[in-house]
Amino acid sequence: MRIKSIAAALAIVGALSLGTPFPLSGAQAEPASAKGWSSIAVGASHSLAVKNDGTVWQWGEIAIYSGAEEGETVLSALVPEQVSGLTDVIAVAGGQIHSLALREDGTVWSWGGNHDGELGDGTDKSRTVPAQVAGLTDVVAIEADWIRSFAVKKDGTVWGWGGFYYRDSEGTVRNASVPTQLNGLSDVVSISSGYGSFVALKKDGTVWQYLEQLTQIPNVVNMVQVAVGSQYTYGLDTDGTVWYWGSNGEGMSNGVSMADGSAARKLEGATGVAAIQASAGGPLLLKKDGTVWASGTNAGGQLGNGSFQSSDTLVRVTGLKKMTKIAAHGIGFRSMAIRADGTLWSWGAPYLGDGTKWNGKIPVAIASYPNETIEQDPYFVEVNGSYLRMDQPPISQDGRILVPLRAIFEAMGATVEWNSAASTITAEKGSLTIRLTVGEKTAWVNGQKLAIDVPPAIVNNSALVPVRFISESLGAKTDWDASSKTVIIVSGE
Structure with a gap:
């Protein structure tokens, strides 16, 4: 089954991985435009x-x-x-x-x-x-x-x-x-x-x-x-x-x-x-x-x-x-x-x-909607000079910054396919094909095996991956501004 919406694909990932009922809860189902x-x-x-x-x-x-x-x-x-x-x-x-x-x-x-x-x-x-x-x-x-x-x-x-x-x-x-x-x-x-x-x-x-x-x-x-x-x-x-x-x-x-x-x-x-x-x-x-x-x-x-x-x-x-x-x-x-x-x-x-x-x-x-959680000092992601607005912000885990795969791939023009039988996410952008498996520390980029520091994490129905994976898989330049806690990604295109 091919899913053109990255948001839909990752919502299914979260539901299958965590046993979360589908559809999402009221707060999570709030239309993006109303946030x-x-x-x-x-x-x-x-x-x-x-x-x-x-x-x-x-x-x-x-x-x-x-x-x-x-x-x-x-x-x-x-x-x-x-x-x-x-x-x-x-x-x-x-x-x-x-x-x-x-x-x-x-x-x-x-x-x-x-x-x-x-x-x-x-x-x-x-x-x-x-x-x-x-x-x-x-x-x-x-x-x-x-x-x-x-x-x-x-x-x-x-x-x-x-x-x-x-x-x-x-x-x-x-x-x-x-x-x-x-x-x-x-x-x-x-x-x-x-x-x-x-x-x-x-x-x-x-x-x-x-x-x-x-x-x-x-x-x-x-x-x-x-x-x-x-x-x-x-x-x-x-x-x-x-x-x-x-x-x-x-x-x-x-x-x-x-x-x-x-x-x-x-x-x-x-x-x-x-x-x-x-x-x-x-x-x-x-x-x-x-x-x-x-x-x-x-x-x-x-x-x-x-x-x-x-x-x-x-x-x-x-x-x-x-x-x-x-x-x-x-x-x-x-x-x-x-x-x-x-x-x-x-x-x-x-x-x-x-x-x-x-x-x-x-x-x-x-708050812009009931029960909205707003972090005082969050992490930010900047892609090609524009800040991303994300339902789930980046997090720090085991000394590494994990960023939302959905938001990054959307910003860089990728499409996503979810394979329910194999529990894999396949992202495509031009001639580039990336495949990830939920819970595994291995990714495949155009058929080549790539080790990931930590496996994709499902947080609030969003898949998060290490910053390093973004740069290595998409050919983008990734920098870290510690003073503002900002991940800066510049596309290789």
Whole structure:
């Protein structure tokens, strides 16, 4: 019997070898697309995350203002709860009491509080169910702050709605309760806002601030990302350094902070940075080596270093490695990050998402499905520059690292055949044929006998083999990074 699915073949291996009932248990049968997280956002008192299947989940506390005559309702969740009606979402944004979602088709959806028109439907009626923001298409980026919402379109124009005022073509100052194009902004790729400040990053790397009028931030060039905090705005340079300048909306005039009128300057210690965000306390940085760093005030524990003490210099967030995304917001004291294996980590001010409502001084893992087991310090596998997301991570056994055969062979384009009579797995890739027998320390590669340090191990219905076997059988180069516990495999092709 030929099985094209590697996952199916190895599931059968596990069932036959261990006597495990078939099908798998509920936790193991969780669809792969529903495991792990792909995008995150932080609001004032709530958080948002997108799963790999494109669904949206939220937790924390959201005050829903239903209008003066209807009062206020507080929605509270200690663990992620799915937001109904949203699929195919690629990005989210959180404000004080409202939320935005960007779908793959370029449409924007909103829900939550609406007392200043931040939902963009022309009313002040709040709602818990998402609805599409009319008039917006081809959107590539979204942003939200206290009571405002923004969107960047594919053509580089910026649209805003909610609690901000603009001057229309007749010179009348109006409140925008539906999406309204912000005059003067073009060629924009991303935006950031908070505490009254709003900045736009253009394709040419310049940064522009939109308050009473549009103003370019002087001496700030070559930026690839911007993040507004409570006191400063941060910009990521193409060379991996970070610049900052005054951004307090209170006392701001023509892009210059009256509280801090000094010119943009480099953030000390910020080198090799891959992404930036900012909380109400200060910057949050993701470095190219996968570590996360923060500085500033630490009122909610958002520095993640095990204390509530503030720091004028960058400190490393405890326990985080191989991170790929970070999230924070200038209106809150909470931070989040996604690891290369798709796991989500949260720390700082209340409602972290782990079932508690207190501040967290170090990151905690947020499960993507019930009873998910998340390792604090796992092994990783990198194949041709990409990290593998695996149901079963590598393990250490008798001084050797065992890696999941299924995930490795899938990543390298092999197919698998299971022979139930002989209890063998045959993998084929081009002219290469590999045969393994469960429980035996011998493999056959194109008919040639190859000794294995330890036999294939069945762990949680996955077959694991020694790292050395991958390199010797597939002709790949295999390295070991002990500092990050990462197996690095480079295909011979």
